Amino acid sequence: DQQVKQNSPSLSVQEGRISILNCDYTNSMFDYFLWYKKYPAEGPTFLISISSIKDKNEDGRFTVFLNKSAKHLSLHIVPSQPGDSAVYFCAASHNYGGSQGNLIFGKGTKLSVKP
Amino acid sequence: IAGITQAPTSQILAAGRRMTLRCTQDMRHNAMYWYRQDLGLGLRLIHYSNTAGTTGKGEVPDGYSVSRANTDDFPLTLASAVPSQTSVYFCASSETGVGNQPQHFGDGTRLSIL
Numbered sequence: 001d002q003q004v005k006q007n008s009p010s011l012s013v014q015e016g017r018i019s020i021l022n023c024d025y026t027n028s029m030f031d032y033f034l035w036y037k038k039y040p041a042e043g044p045t046f047l048i049s050i051s052s053i054k055d056k057n058e059d060g061r062f063t064v065f066l067n068k069s070a071k072h073l074s075l076h077i078v079p080s081q082p083g084d085s086a087v088y089f090c091a092a093s094h095n096y097g098g099s100q101g102n103l104i105f106g107k108g109t110k111l112s113v114k115p
Numbered sequence: 116i117a118g119i120t121q122a123p124t125s126q127i128l129a130a131g132r133r134m135t136l137r138c139t140q141d142m143r144h145n146a147m148y149w150y151r152q153d154l155g156l157g158l159r160l161i162h163y164s165n166t167a168g169t170t171g172k173g174e175v176p177d178g179y180s181v182s183r184a185n186t187d188d189f190p191l192t193l194a195s196a197v198p199s200q201t202s203v204y205f206c207a208s209s210e211t212g213v214g215n216q217p218q219h220f221g222d223g224t225r226l227s228i229l
Contacts, residue, residue: 006157032215043119043205043220044158051215089157093215101146101165101212102173107157 003027004092006106014114019077021109023090026071030092034103035064035075038087047088048075080113087111118142119221121206127227128196136191136224138206144219146212147189148173149181151202152223158205164189165212196228 005024013019021035031052036044050057050064050073057064063076077084090106122137140147145166150158150173160173164183178200180192189208193200203225207218 034217036220041222043207043222046217046219049217095213095215101209101216102148102160102163103158103218104160105150105158107155 004106010110012112016079019080021075029094032093034091036089085113121221125225134193138189140208144208146209148207149191150205198228201228
């Protein structure tokens with residue numbers, strides 16, 4: 001059973017508009033959430049993270065929102081730029097037991113930003 | 116430039132052959148990881164190591180082995196490759212194996228098993 005779900009395989013937005021990527025999780029023990037960005041033929045690059053004690057974290061054009069009661073997080077990119085076109089992965093981890101620190105990834109959402 | 120180096124970048128291998136994927140990091144990170152990425156499945160953890168001398172199994176460990184003789188190197192071995200192991204393999208590292216830290220990834224090895 002998937003513990004981290006990204007239900008939208010793809011998203012297309014116009015340059016300058018907002019991109020919203022969504023992620024849901026099932027394991028209530030997750031306490032750290034991350035977003036990675038991946039270009040073709042490259043490894044995933046860490047983008048932004050949020051701890052479960054917060055509900056928002058902002059870094060420039062990127063903001064991550066966490067709704068613990070709904071087990072949902074989202075990544076907002078404002079304004080979107082063509083260079084943001086990539087696959088975005090949501091990931092989660094917990095801090096207990098033998099597998100602490102191991103990341104569980106969603107399947108990814110391919111974002112296309114059109115000029 | 117500091118980071119993670121994976122080798123080879125790509126490889127075509129006959130089924131039944133042995134193959135070792137290399138991973139080296141120069142960030143002095145304690146924890147290292149191996150993932151495979153398959154179309155439509157995202158990244159799945161194969162094996163991990165929280166510190167030199169220790170290893171652990173991830174979500175999909177069968178058919179793979181790892182070793183961690185020192186801090187910098189974390190090779191992944193396929194003892195007898197099978198076509199289902201065709202995938203893109205990513206090595207990653209983090210400062211420690213404790214949660215709440217981002218992992219940093221190499222650029223991957225594309226492996227095709229025929």
